[in-house]
Amino acid sequence: MALNQVRVTGNDTIYLGSTEGVGGSSDNIVKSFADGDYARVTFPNDIMNFTIGKNRNMIAAYNAMGTLAELELRLLRGSYEDAWLNGRFPTIDDDQLSFKYIFAEIHKDLGKTDNSGSQTAKISETYVLNNGIITKAPEIISNVSGSTDQGVVIWQIRFASFKREVTGIDGTELK
Helix, strand or coil: CCCCCEEEEEEEEEEEECCCCCCCCHHHECCCECCCCCEEEECCCCCEEEEECHHHCEEEEECHHHHCEEEEEEEECCCHHHHHHHCCCCCCCCCHHHCCCEEEEEEEEEEEECCCCCEEEEEEEEEEEEEEEECCCCECCCCCCCCHHHHEEEEEEEEEEEEEEEEECCCCECC
């Protein structure tokens, strides 16, 4: 009988910046998270496309749009990070040639345990998102019934490429 695997989730850290390699700069650590799912990374396109032809022949092709990553952040309205993103929000009147792209790193620590609860490994997962652009105006709500979502702003950023790294906490590559 196979034993179940257990993951214990640890710290989450999100870095935002205007230059590559933002991780590690404490000035760029996002701290003003709202409740619930405060960050969500999605990949709306397939990296590979394929079709099946006559005699089950397959034709596969790389899809460059498959590297597109979308980051949705639920932040406290009026926070430092909200203001920082607002300062990078492109408008029709801005000089698009001098726009500074956004870079992000989303880091998660995980613990791997066996059925007895003993920790067997520490795992680090990092998504590195490159060349981001805010694609929509930030979403907010106003409400007379006391909804706490009035204190939340939702930012949506699209990135041209991503990389995912999964390593042991000591930096060793997991296999």
